[in-house]
Amino acid sequence: MDVEEYRSIISNAIEREIEAYTFYRMIHERVTDENLKGLFNELAGEESKHRRTLEALLLREPAKLGFDTTRDYKVADALETPPLSADLKPLDGLVIAIRKELDAMQLYTQLAGLSVDPEQIELFESLAAMERGHKARLEDIYTNMAFPEVW
Numbered sequence: 001m002d003v004e005e006y007r008s009i010i011s012n013a014i015e016r017e018i019e020a021y022t023f024y025r026m027i028h029e030r031v032t033d034e035n036l037k038g039l040f041n042e043l044a045g046e047e048s049k050h051r052r053t054l055e056a057l058l059l060r061e062p063a064k065l066g067f068d069t070t071r072d073y074k075v076a077d078a079l080e081t082p083p084l085s086a087d088l089k090p091l092d093g094l095v096i097a098i099r100k101e102l103d104a105m106q107l108y109t110q111l112a113g114l115s116v117d118p119e120q121i122e123l124f125e126s127l128a129a130m131e132r133g134h135k136a137r138l139e140d141i142y143t144n145m146a147f148p149e150v151w
Contacts, residue, residue, distance in 0.1 A: 006114070010054055013107055017051040020044075020100050027093055039141070043097075043134055050104075050127055057123070094142040101135035104128075 024044035028037055105128050112124035 007058060009107075009111070010058055013104075013111075014051055014054045014058070016100070016104060016107075017047045017054065020097075020104070021047040021051065023097070023100070027097075031090070036141070039137065046130060046134070050130070053123065053127070057120070091142065091146055094138055094145070098135055098138045098142060101131050101138060105131035105135060 021044050024040045024047060028040035028044060031037055031040065108124045108128035108131060112121050112128060115121045115124060
């Protein structure tokens, strides 16, 4: 894989962050529960920060991107995401949100593994950890909503 392919992967990750931001803002506007409104607003803000971080990475000179271009890990194979719609039941929206966080977490974990620059590795590991936290929070909410009998 060459540097331009990595740039393409990062650009795709930026698009996914924008898509996640848009989805969370849409859901934020639709839900009536104040706790959920707050959660989706917070997640939208974090996805926006992720986008800006990745955009800054793209501004680096190709030689300073810090990837080992001699290995092909087929990272791009996992980048396709189905389109999102706000016309979903709340639980279905949570399932999509959980899936998107899982996909993002896996992508950043793979990018950390491909990186050779310690600062860049730390960046991607940090992004993966944040996405893992988002996923866990959403799973907790899903479990509580989907299985109220356990309360």
